[in-house]
Amino acid sequence: MASIFSILKSTGLPVAYGRFTESKSPPFIIYLGDGQDTVLADDGIYHKKNRYQIEYYFAKKDESTEGRIETALTDAGMLYEKTEDIYISSEDIFVIYYNV
Structure with missing residues (x-):
């Protein structure tokens, strides 16, 4: 499976x-590790899967861009949950969180 970075970069x-280490104008994506799911069997780890929180920041609503993110995740076989558009007044931008 491709790395989460390469999936999002696509x-x-x-x-x-x-x-970002430098200032970035939206739209852009930030992602963070959000723990790991593990399945234990026979006194060991049988299967493990990393979880991520993906943050899509934007100034103007663009459903086609959201679609590109969702298609990239789906094509990589990743299930996700998506939040509503959240306005951040102090930054005058919006964010959508994807949990995968």
Whole structure:
């Protein structure tokens, strides 16, 4: 399976883990590790899967860009949950969280 970074990069948006080191104008994606799911069997780890929180920041609503993100995740076999558009007044931008 491809890395989460390469999956998100395939959207054509700027992508960074945690934060960008330089100022970035939206739209862009930030992602963070969100723990790990494990299945234990026979006194060991049988299967493990990393979880991520993906943050899509934007100034103007663009459903086609959201579609590119969702298609990239779906094509990679990743299930996700999506939040509503959340306005961040202090930054005058919106964010949508995808939990995968």
